[in-house]
Amino acid sequence: MRPRAAAIVGIGQSAFSKHLGVTEAEVAATAIGAALADAGLTPADVDGLCLYDIESTTIGDAAAVLGLDHLRFFSTHSHGGGSYCAVVLHATAALAAGHASVVLAFRARNRGRGSSYGKGSNEGGRPWEKIAPRISGFYQWQVPFGIVSPVQEMAIIARRHMLDHGTTEDHLGEVACAARSHAVRNPHAMQREPMTLADHHASRFIAEPLRLLDCCLESDGGCAIVLTTAERARDLRQRPAYVLDGVQCVGPAHHHPHDWFVFDRRRWMAAAAERLWGSAGVRPTDVDAAMLYDHFTPMVLIALEDWGFCAPGEGGPFTEHGALRGPGGRLPVNTHGGQLSEAFIHGFNNLNEAVRQVRGTSTCQVPDAELVFVAAASSDPYGAVLLCR
């Protein structure tokens, strides 16, 4: 195994809700304050900052809100759900190279139904509701025809997965039900009512073949983590969640539907997965729990395939026999409830849950979890990290 350069030593979050009624900057500050307190550190310790580039609280805003006056490393990473592993990787690289000693990363987003603070697409509310009357960029190739929102894009991808591989509504539903079975145990989850496959199949279509219960929540909320060097981590108050390894990956096709099927995703995905497992010195079968980006249920199946937990096309059957259900399933996935049932924080809450699993403090704890896999959004330029004890 590789030497461990960095560890996540603090996690924090705001409340998760349909409408918090505060700015995204306040949500960010709340989550960051909780993460620093969890680590036993203060803003004065922070010299690195890694963010999503769509964060409305920019590097400068964060420095101003928190009074960060000696940042010496900061970076942003593009794409929403694709970013949360990348920020860990950037922070780890900075720590390993000595460019920072304590790095903050966070995501705060108010996208609940009641939340819309500004006209900019990153300022809260639903981005597609702010599409201008005249559009350029990739939107011009789909929005005029009625493919406007992510669920519609993912529905097209899901339909083809069903046609090519025999994936069923039961498979999609099991992803949602497994997530809910975990959320039922999690007092912070927004959706805690038990859910059955029948409930899933009875929920209304949003964009066929995807139903309401195939979709992530619309939430206000924020999450933050604090990373430091492995050496310093040992002296702090929490059990460190070491960053064993990570990788980023992108190819010519991501979520734009016109590109998704033209290029062979397997080429670069297989290479990225092999790079990760080879470099980390572990295999998918060694993983105790996985946190996979679950904006829509089919993308969990695709992530399972992309990262080698099953063969291409076999994500659906992999979900059978309670495989995704913690704490005892073959591969417990999103043991907090994920974006489907805990909250939609662009995946950052998946990261916090991965840390809890390594610490042994999840509300759906996998016994003696030592290795947790985290993957960002399979529909974006994305990546994965492995956290371990």
Place this chain on the structure above:
Amino acid sequence: MDDVLPPLPEPGPDGREFWDGCRRHELRLQRCASCDRARFAPRPACPWCGSLRAVWFTASGRGRVFSWTVVHRPTLPAFLPMLPYAAGLIALEEGVLMVGQIRGCDPQAVRAGMEVRVEFDDVTADVSLPHWRVV
């Protein structure tokens, strides 16, 4: 077309030839002048061979449904009166995929492989949109 317009293209240098073609009811595509592969959406270089040289040609306008969704929930106001509607990916004869609306049959009757032909809606004086009608 309904009173409320959908967001419409504001063509940049890459897309202008395509959208100008639509106004003439011609489906214009790029083809790499080096490796001969057609591509969509328009872009400045060939994603397969890297060549910056491309030629534009008029596509046949024939294709087949590759994948689709039936949209039930509203998004932008322009699409409200159409619900539910079918839209998806059309595999053109020339080997490219293009997002489009699928017309001329019950949305529930759409199937993969269905033959479709392009048709153009003149939405404004300067924009015509290509849609796909089941043959």
